[in-house]
Amino acid sequence: MSSDSLPKMQKAVRWHPPSYDVRVEEIPVPKLEHPDDAIVKVKYTAICGSDLHVYRGHGGPTQVHTIGHEFIGEVISLGESFGKSVEGRPPLYATLTVGNKVVAPFTANCGECHVCRLGYTGRCPSGVLFGCDALDGGQAQYVRVPKAGGTLFNLDDPNSWISALSSDERISVLKTLADTSLLLLADILPTGVFAATQAVNHPKVLPMVTGVPWPYSFAPEAVDTSSHNLLQPSDKVLTFAVVGLGPVGVCATISLLDILATRQLPFNVVAIDPTESRRSKMQAIYDGIDKSGKGTGQFSVSSIEGAKDIVDTWTAGIGCSAILEVVGNNSALTLAYDLVRPFGAIVSVGVHGEPQVPFEGRQLYNKNVSLDFGRCPARAMFPPAFDLLVKRQDVFGHVGEETSLIHKVVGFDEAVQAYDDFDKGRCGKVIFDPWK
Template sequence: MSEVLTKTQRAVLWYPPAYDIRVETIPVPNILHPDDAIVKIKLSGLCGSDLHVYRGHEDVHDPLVCGHEFVGEVVALGPSFTPTSQGRPELYATLRIGDKVVSPFTISCGECQFCRRGVTCRCIHSQLFGIPNLPGGQAQYVRVPKAGGTLFKVDSITSSLSSGQDQVITDSSLLLLADILPTGVFAVLQALQHPKISPFINGVPYPFNSYLPDAVASSQPTTLSLQDRTLTLAVVGLGPVGVCATVSLLELLSDVHGIDYRIVAVDMNPSRREKMQAVLAAMSPSTKVDTVKVADIPEAKDTVALWTNGIGCNAVLEIVGNNSALSLAYELVGPFGLISSVGVHQAPQLPLTGREVYDKNVSFDFGRCPVRSMFPTAASILLKRQDVFGGVGETASLIEKVVSFDSAVDAYEAFDKGRCGKILFDPWM
């Protein structure tokens, strides 16, 4: 039976043209489509991507309910959700009122060709939470369209834990699955699964490291030596997503045997470098953190030049989403290298010429993370790295604090100015 909802709720709204955040009372959303769910928000996040709207950089001209990261409890379901549902995503048969859920920052149907291939960020029904047409999660309740293909049940994560251990998986930790941890994982996988990087992973030289016709593949040469499989990577930007990317990179590389790897983690902001150092200290000695050099921009360039004899990185993860970060990524990447960019780039044209990218044989992977498909990998890292992701306000915690909506105006301003780290909202405080 659905929860009897109040008629109104508190929510954080943005007003155009920029920097105008207000906390207002608005109607509680209703079921509008059979595939809808209504989720009662337990926690919502303030993300770096929210700042694009906040600063007026997006093409948005109407007020909106902010936020695209949330964890909560299902309180109402449309008629598509029934135990007899067949031929549709599993949640249409198994999701129940009272289930705790995490939502990706975009909706996905789970049924179109993009969703079937796992690229859920390009679902034909895709919409971003926190736009005028789809109110966001910085509210007490949110409507989730295509909920059977979008939502992720928390018990599918906690079921893998031993008895009693699920109590350590906090709502603040789970919220990281809505965006920033899967996005960090995506940045890593775009690199590690790329054919330019696979020779380092599988020890097979190009072009035999990937698909070839059988007649050619049968003449495969000998495997690469350990010296030729030393992988040098950089992470540009150490905000919350950059920290997630660095942690994910270390975790995923720890499963690859027979290679050496070195990582330079770059940010111009001293407080972000300090946070990254604290995170690495918390991960040691269980993880090979001595392979990571945390550096400012000049030191990063010198480090990469020293490590590679001036050649450059094999792959660079660009997390920031602006032209200066992309230019730095290009400086750090070596010939036949890869730049994996998950930052949200805006209107200015990219700062590279055709000659520059041609002369380095550099490959680029840009774009939005398919969060729904990243959930299983991201969840496994979340469970393993509760020393980083499980706390709030500790030296090595990714989340700095949880505040009420009454602090929303100040929180946006502080986050925008780089005076604080990751902030969560409790809409019931």
């Protein structure tokens, strides 16, 4: 289908400056602008916690634009670059066709530069974020995807990405996974997996994972330490805190527990949020997960006030091995600093704006704290996120249940109310059906 045969107008959720103003409007359907472009007919799109930064006027955009960066849909038009196998270019340019079901990570990226080859796709030099001044987002009936061959995942071709599942298993499960579930691969699930992966594999955490003290934990096989009882069993217990239990925080917690359980590591995890409804949701989800997904460590859901006492009790006042901060504000960072141990790590995937971070150099020096900030490379994280999605359909596969991450699916006619409810914590993850 060419761009010329598409409808002329579409419905879209548009943000208007300066803040708290979203409107459902009729705007032109996007057209191909570059040979690497694709046009996707959106089946589902969603509100993400980071959309609230834009909604509140804190996200940087200053112009009216279509908001949103999570979408799944069908390719209906492709630029001239597609259908050609060119050495050095992503193979999707040769294989993607009109009619394929696709999901997009929340940033477009080329997939062929040094940065993308390393897996740091969220910082591709030619990349751009969906739902900003520079590129209209996915809360619309149609969306233009630049650099589409390096950006999209073709859900009709499961052999096009790495997976712990066999080819036959991937083909089988994709027949059963709901599109509302697959939509989570656009942002929040890869971001949760990213936060958990960084925390467990951080150099400051390695001594507890390998059982070998610093600095030999970096290459434990290089020196024979077997005759030296260097660490006690209690030294090897990992203690983590997840700060923020919105949808990304839930994904991060589920991913963290899965990694710890799979690797059979001893652990304590406290999941923290000031909102009682979010704490209740997290507890219900944890209670519903089978043992294979939560391991044998201690797990607690806590308010901010109770978290310090819990960590003090678990660690004899030393603090957490690492903190997963998924909120994106200074109060969350301050709590993370208070909870982390000396020689600990703070992994922050929350979207931080203009305010200075609340640390003095003396604080960081006195604790030897490592700070790991920034955007998830969502396309690189897609494969492990997909595997977790398949494994944890008890959490990610249903809508509107007590143990479901997804709260509801609504039409664009409820967009204004949905943003207000999500902003005020009255609901969880909301998905839009643009055609409802």
